[in-house]
Amino acid sequence: MKTHPFDKAIKLVAQDDGTWLGHTSAAYGNMVGPFGGVTAAQALNAVLVHPQLLGEPISLTVNFAAAVANGPFSVQARAARTNRSTQHWIVEMIQAGQTVLTATVVTAVRRETWSLDEESMPACPLPEHVSLPKTPNPIEFVKRYEMRPIMGGMPEVWDASGHSSLSQLWVRDEPPRPLDFAALSAIADIFFPRVFIRRSTLVPVGTVSMTVYFHANGQQLKDTGSGYLLGQARAQAFRNGFFDQTSQLWNEAGSLLVTTHQVVYYKE
Amino acid sequence: MKTHPFDKAIKLVAQDDGTWLGHTSAAYGNMVGPFGGVTAAQALNAVLVHPQLLGEPISLTVNFAAAVANGPFSVQARAARTNRSTQHWIVEMIQAGQTVLTATVVTAVRRETWSLDEESMPACPLPEHVSLPKTPNPIEFVKRYEMRPIMGGMPEVWDASGHSSLSQLWVRDEPPRPLDFAALSAIADIFFPRVFIRRSTLVPVGTVSMTVYFHANGQQLKDTGSGYLLGQARAQAFRNGFFDQTSQLWNEAGSLLVTTHQVVYYKE
Numbered sequence: 036m037k038t039h040p041f042d043k044a045i046k047l048v049a050q051d052d053g054t055w056l057g058h059t060s061a062a063y064g065n066m067v068g069p070f071g072g073v074t075a076a077q078a079l080n081a082v083l084v085h086p087q088l089l090g091e092p093i094s095l096t097v098n099f100a101a102a103v104a105n106g107p108f109s110v111q112a113r114a115a116r117t118n119r120s121t122q123h124w125i126v127e128m129i130q131a132g133q134t135v136l137t138a139t140v141v142t143a144v145r146r147e148t149w150s151l152d153e154e155s156m157p158a159c160p161l162p163e164h165v166s167l168p169k170t171p172n173p174i175e176f177v178k179r180y181e182m183r184p185i186m187g188g189m190p191e192v193w194d195a196s197g198h199s200s201l202s203q204l205w206v207r208d209e210p211p212r213p214l215d216f217a218a219l220s221a222i223a224d225i226f227f228p229r230v231f232i233r234r235s236t237l238v239p240v241g242t243v244s245m246t247v248y249f250h251a252n253g254q255q256l257k258d259t260g261s262g263y264l265l266g267q268a269r270a271q272a273f274r275n276g277f278f279d280q281t282s283q284l285w286n287e288a289g290s291l292l293v294t295t296h297q298v299v300y301y302k303e
Numbered sequence: 304m305k306t307h308p309f310d311k312a313i314k315l316v317a318q319d320d321g322t323w324l325g326h327t328s329a330a331y332g333n334m335v336g337p338f339g340g341v342t343a344a345q346a347l348n349a350v351l352v353h354p355q356l357l358g359e360p361i362s363l364t365v366n367f368a369a370a371v372a373n374g375p376f377s378v379q380a381r382a383a384r385t386n387r388s389t390q391h392w393i394v395e396m397i398q399a400g401q402t403v404l405t406a407t408v409v410t411a412v413r414r415e416t417w418s419l420d421e422e423s424m425p426a427c428p429l430p431e432h433v434s435l436p437k438t439p440n441p442i443e444f445v446k447r448y449e450m451r452p453i454m455g456g457m458p459e460v461w462d463a464s465g466h467s468s469l470s471q472l473w474v475r476d477e478p479p480r481p482l483d484f485a486a487l488s489a490i491a492d493i494f495f496p497r498v499f500i501r502r503s504t505l506v507p508v509g510t511v512s513m514t515v516y517f518h519a520n521g522q523q524l525k526d527t528g529s530g531y532l533l534g535q536a537r538a539q540a541f542r543n544g545f546f547d548q549t550s551q552l553w554n555e556a557g558s559l560l561v562t563t564h565q566v567v568y569y570k571e
Contacts, residue, residue: 100391137393138407139406145545251542272518275414298361300389
């Protein structure tokens with residue numbers, strides 16, 4: 036069986052000093068450097084493959100400290116605190132002796148409890164009734180995702196016509212791949228920068244920090260398989276060079292798998 | 304002039320090894336141990352007082368790794384990366400040789416740009432038209448905040464009647480104190496656990512991770528002064544032992560100062 040490009044992209048090789056060696060993936064290239072979602076997945080993976088790991092991810096915060104250059108990188112993951120059922124990780128990604136990413140991860144052994152989704156999946160057409168974009172996007176990482184925009188897709192005219200930043204889309208890996216925590220953390224970063232949509236204007240942008248809360252456990256991800264996820268994103272504030280984004284990802288069965296937030300630098 | 308209890312609570316004393324020594328504050332005590340909001344503010348303060356600090360806070364993530372015991376603690380803040388206009392910090396709080404909190408902070412020198420609040424302040428009565436709770440709350444830290452609940456206050460009857468987790472309230476320090484980044488990060492944690500409101504049932508809870516995005520800069524906080532903040536909070540999902548909370552804080556002039564999220568452990 037052929038290895039999926041995402042599995043190649045997040046592959047880490049254990050080093051003698053306890054760190055992990057990885058390499059950026061041309062298949063997930065962005066305009067300059069790699070797609071940040073895959074960088075986040077690589078950081079999370081340093082915890083997922085760690086021999087000391089306890090439980091499954093609950094929370095991931097990734098801070099993009101500097102542009103990641105195409106090429107190799109080193110990741111170190113340290114369990115700063117291990118409790119009976121929760122664990123707290125500090126992660127750093129290094130290139131050429133310099134920190135390019137910091138992250139914290141909380142993992143836990145979950146137990147079944149009273150549960151309820153308060154944020155219901157919005158009513159929207161089924162994936163098979165939503166068209167793919169007419170023009171394929173030339174950016175490499177975008178080709179690694181099947182995206183079916185329902186509303187708030189990339190503006191077709193850059194006329195500064197400014198409207199709501201709300202987007203909804205169906206999304207899954209291309210080619211399809213069974214969902215897991217690493218893939219989910221990458222998809223959490225799939226939304227185009229809200230400032231493009233709100234202003235219908237292209238300005239330089241870069242995610243500064245992203246937080247992902249995993250509501251799903253491993254079994255729910257298995258049950259979701261390679262089905263579509265409904266993604267929804269909107270901004271709450273754009274202010275003096277930084278805007279935020281608040282997003283949700285549901286599976287086709289309507290279960291809220293992830294809520295995620297990020298703060299993004301923008302110029303002008 | 305008498306020192307405000309919050310300033311006493313977040314006070315850190317530089318140590319010879321570059322760490323900072325602090326002490327939990329009885330004035331901000333919770334049922335067991337200190338109020339997490341003040342613990343978050345203490346962690347942020349280790350960056351704010353650091354001689355290497357560049358700019359102002361943009362993003363703060365605090366992970367509550369273990370129960371903080373009443374007493375002294377040590378904080379270390381390290382600038383993992385300093386760029387031209389942004390800086391990335393890793394913070395750890397230690398008690399008795401063990402990590403009790405991990406945090407990351409992004410700071411930046413902000414520039415004036417096109418700005419817009421997409422999430423407008425909800426229509427609600429003015430602070431002077433909203434009553435204080437009839438029964439004063441016996442918990443010490445709650446007395447340090449003037450809270451005027453508009454909707455979704457603490458249930459008055461614990462009858463498992465379950466309704467929306469949405470809360471709105473006016474809040475400010477008690478006694479009033481000019482707003483700053485440390486105070487804002489504490490107030491970001493002021494909302495009662497959503498699971499209490501959603502279920503009208505008391506269950507054991509504890510915040511695991513909290514992220515704060517600061518949309519306001521120092522000047523906007525100065526302009527806000529000691530006025531009220533409108534806080535709004537709701538949950539998106541409760542699932543197998545963890546729920547999330549998404550919240551906003553506006554000043555009386557209607558400017559969105561902070562968006563904040565947390566994931567909280569709950570039992571049963």
